[in-house]
Amino acid sequence: MTKLSVNINKIATLRNSRGGDVPNVVQFAKDAQRFGAEGITIHPRPDERHIRYQDARDLKPEVYTEYNIEGNPVESFLKLVMEVKPTQVTLVPDAEDAITSNAGWDTIKHKDFLVDVVKEFKNNGIRTSIFVDPVLAQIEGAKLTGADRIELYTEAFAHQYGLGNKAAIQSYVESAQLASELGLGLNAGHDLSLENIKFFKDEIPGLLEVSIGHALITESLYLGVENVIQMYLNKLK
Template sequence: MTKLSVNINKIATLRNSRGGDVPNVVQFAKDVQRFGAEGVTIHPRPDERHIRYQDARDLKPVVYTEYNIEGNPVESFLKLVLEVKPTQVTLVPDAEDAITSNAGWDTIKHKDFLVDVIKEFQQNGIRTSIFVDPVLEQIEGAKATGTDRIELYTEAYAHQYGLGNKQAITPYFNSAKLANELGLGINAGHDLSLENIKFFKDEIPGLLEVSIGHALIAESLYLGVENVIQMYLHKLK
């Protein structure tokens, strides 16, 4: 079964929009785990416009499933991850002013940088994953960095699937096949939803984990958080 990790950034965005501590990020992390989620994901950015660095620290004692911290490995992020020591760190090459992640790593161009960062995290007992586009050369490049896993960037798939183009899964299938052959673990995320998750999961061999935030929170406004998590778990079986 593919694990479901719930990205709780949007809960922090809602909290920050009003000030105070409602909704409470730590309590929400406790609740999604109680409802069946097998992981909690956060993506702190340097400007802390949603998840704050202190949130990452506060969540550490309460996340008893997998704790995944995503982000661009700038110096402040490196220090935070080494302090908190989550289960997994997912390296994402997003610009500081990006609204959301919009591209995977060029694993060939940035190989030396990634090798050094990944080695430091692994030496501290943190599993590493890197955000990549479904391009075979980039999967091969990811292997050369020494990373434990890749996270397939699924925005293109989600967009095309919504248009009725199921052939959009092909580069993801090919990338996953190669990753399996190379011994890389496979995660996926970005714009995955109740509408498109089952087809993606069924077509991707060896999919270990999906990280879902925006769609899951939006769907929960209508259907309820506990119910939506159960719906995802059912589709991921």
């Protein structure tokens, strides 16, 4: 069964919009796990506009499933991950002013940098994953960095699926097959939703984990958090 990791950035965004501590990020993570989530994902950015670095620290003792911290490995992020020591770190090449993640790594151009970062995390017992587009050369490059897993950037699939173009899955299938041949674990995330998750999961061999935030939180406004988490779990069976 593919694991569901709930990205809670949007809960922090809502909290920050009014100041104070409502909704409480830590409590939401605890509830999401109680409702069946098999992981919690956060993506702190240097400006802390949603998840704050202190949130990452506060969550550490409360996340008893998988704890995944995503982000661009700038110096402050590296220090945070080394302090918190989550289950997994997912390296994402965000520009500081990006609204959300919008591209995978060029693992060929940035190979030497990624090798150093991955080695440091793995030496400290942290599983590493690299965010990549479904491009075979980039997956081969990810393997050369020493990473444990890749996370396929699924925005293009989700957009095309919404237009009725199911053939857009093909590059992801080929990427998954190559990852398996190379011994890389496979995660996926970005714009996956209740509408498209079952098709994606059924078509992608060896999918270990999906990280879902924006869609899951917005769907929960209408259907309830516990119910939505259970709906995802059913679709991922």
